[in-house]
Amino acid sequence: MSSNVCKHCTHAACLDVCPTGALFRTEFGTVVVQDDVCNGCGYCVAACPFGVIERRSGPAGARDIGIAQKCTLCYDRLGAGLEPACAKACPTDSIQFGDLDELRERADARVRRLRDDGVEGARLYGHDPEDGVSGTGAFFLLLDEPEVYGLPPDPVVTTRDLPHMFNRAGMAGLALLAGAALAFVGGAPVSGTTAERPDAVGRSAAGGRPDAAGPGGQGRAGRRRTHGGETAMVPPAEFTSYYGRQVVKPAPWKGEIPAYMFAGGLAAGSSLLAAGADLTGREALRRSGRLTALGALGFSMVALVHDLGRPERFLNMMRTVKVTSPMSVGTWILALYGPPAGVAAAAEVAGMVLPRSTAAPLRLLAAAGRPAGVIAGVLAPPVAAYTAVLLSDTATPSWHEAYRELPFVFCGSAAAAAGGLAGAIVPAGQAGPARRLAVGAGSAVGDDAGARLELESACRAFERLGAAADLAGARSELRRFAPAAVVSGLTQREVEVLRLVATGRTNRAIAAELFLSEKTVARHLSSIFAKLDVPSRAAATVYAYEHGLV
Incomplete structure (x- = not known):
């Protein structure tokens, strides 16, 4: 018993x-x-x-x-x-x-x-x-x-690693903020901000000692002993667990919690894009980012309340502040982020509905739009990263052991989701930063943003946890983001210029998109033609399509 x-x-x-x-x-x-x-x-x-x-x-x-x-x-x-x-x-x-x-x-x-x-x-x-x-x-x-x-061999309090989890989340948030900034200013590729590759650990999937195979394995739990040197009269039993009960109990969360996490990341990435767009004069991208942020935030809160079962239960989380609880920390992060995100979106709606209104309240709301949007953008990285700590600080071994990489996965997902959505609904002339943030392979962002950041971090986590099948799938997806033109010696900036040429942009449009002079664009084009050995823009366009650059 x-x-x-x-x-x-x-x-x-x-x-x-x-x-x-x-x-x-x-x-x-x-x-x-x-x-x-x-x-x-x-x-x-x-x-x-x-x-x-x-x-x-x-x-x-x-x-x-x-x-x-x-x-x-x-x-x-x-x-x-x-x-x-x-x-x-x-x-x-x-x-x-x-x-x-x-x-x-x-x-x-x-x-x-x-x-x-x-x-x-x-x-x-x-x-x-x-x-x-x-x-x-x-x-x-x-x-x-x-x-x-059905008992874990080496139980450990999950909050033992909580300070390190918050440190990793802070690093991931800074990487997301830097990536978003570089997507607008067009700086050099960023490197060295992703998680370092930790040494592989020899722990079982159940979080136990290296020689404890856990349920269904061939470790010490599968041995049967005899007492007093007597010979067993029945074949050795293959123990798996106590009456089939799992050694590690699954988390109780259903589909609402993954939806809550994804929508929160989408809101955070959208606020970053909106803040950058506002400061660089991209009105359509700013409007899309602000409205998407508010909509995604609202959806995430609905999903959370639905999981809690009763709306009034959410208020119980506002009665205390606990730094040992990632959910409590996240609640207060959202409480700080929500109002400025809402004010920025309200200012956008007011400008759309009553663009010429002289009413004092609407003028005040419009004036508050920019500072509110910037504040929401500054608070966005913690919104994107804290859910990774929330997931890591559990007894589920694959989540807890991946606490070094999960914040980068979550921040990369936030960048990819927000950039991808904005790139789909914003006019192409203003969507350049969104595309660069989403893909993370452009010259402005390099290897540390968007989908590439998410996939690279996932690869590190899968490799350290020994998840061979998941690692192979992530590496296969990651190869899609490698610039095909590198084999011909193009620089990252030239790859970006080539992509825009292939979409039919003129030199003036490319210069405006990348914050370059037309003379610099012409110089890049001459270099591209020489390196690819093509005579014209049309031939360069064909090359870009053949190599999957657009």
């Missing part, structure tokens, strides 16, 4: 990540959920390395649906001086309650007796104050590997 009760960790991840303060530590050292404060986000479910927390189910519309629930170690009984009901009801004293140090001494003696009797696999689980969660308040005597019972 295996008990799936809450372990009441000394350093509890669920307590750290809860954005509302619904989880608290009692005077008895246990961790308890306050139903009236819980917002049903499920973050504690995803952060618990033992998978003991559930979201309450029931009929649709019920007030407490989705709220976290778990063992409280009978907090009400402890307050009345009674022992927990499970310990009271157990007829064999298999479940014992008392002073933790005394219980550890008693359990150590029991393990020694079992090993003396030939039960070599006997061990304690969760009793060590030096383990990854600083010991648990409920520990167990096991007769085999933890994986056999």
Whole structure:
């Protein structure tokens, strides 16, 4: 028999990540959920390395649906001086309650007796104050590997790496901001801002020790021992987990949360484009960016509230600030980002509907558009990057172990989504920065923006995690962004000029697009003709189409 009760960790991840303060530590050292404060986000479910927390189910519309629930170690009984009901009801004293140090001494003696009797696999689980969660308040005597019972072999509090996660998110946000700026000013290619390639780690997919294969593997969990040197009378059993239960519990989030994350990234990238467009005089790109940012932000909030189940639960996250909870940090980032993004979009709508109005409120709104848009652009990188920290700070091994790369993946996705959408709906004459930001292979942005940043970061994560199939797919996609003209010796700037020539731009239009003089454009064209050995713009256009540059 295996008990799936809450372990009441000394350093509890669920307590750290809860954005509302619904989880608290009692005077008895246990961790308890306050139903009236819980917002049903499920973050504690995803952060618990033992998978003991559930979201309450029931009929649709019920007030407490989705709220976290778990063992409280009978907090009400402890307050009345009674022992927990499970310990009271157990007829064999298999479940014992008392002073933790005394219980550890008693359990150590029991393990020694079992090993003396030939039960070599006997061990304690969760009793060590030096383990990854600083010991648990409920520990167990096991007769085999933890994986056999559906327990993680080396549980670690997810917030252990949180400072590093925020550092990586900050680096990714700065890379996104720099990429967006360079997409407008046409600087030299940026390099060296993506995540470094960490050494491969020898941990299993379940987050365990190198020799623990986890469920379905061939590690230590698959061995069967005999007692006292006796010969087994049945073939060795192939243990996978305790009655089929996964060692790592899946995160409880459905489609609303990925939609919330994607839409937030789209809003952030659009605000960056809008701010740059406003400062460089691209009216159509500015209008598209501001309106897209507001629409995407609104959609992301609708998706989040739908996942919570009841709209009023979102307000519970505004009752506290917790730097140990990425969701709490993200809530306040959105609270700072939303108003200026909304004001910028409102100014745009006012200018479209009443372009010649002399009303003082509309004039004031129009004047506030630029500063609000710039503020939204400055706050956009944190909006794009914090969701990567939110995802990394969970007990899902593939997410947690990829915390170095995920912020760059998310920021690259924000740039690619915003740039791609703007490039599709904005007139071609003003969409150059959006295209460069989206693809990340143009001369202004180089290798550190948009789709290229996203794919390169994904490749690093897949390589370090040993996901061979995913790595091959990402590398295949990445090859599509390599400039085909490099084989002919073209510079990145010449590639960009060639792309614009192939779309029918005149020298004057190319000069305006790339912030160059017409004389510089003519010089680039002469170099392109010489390097490609083509006689005319038409032949250069054919080359561009044949090599997939447009």
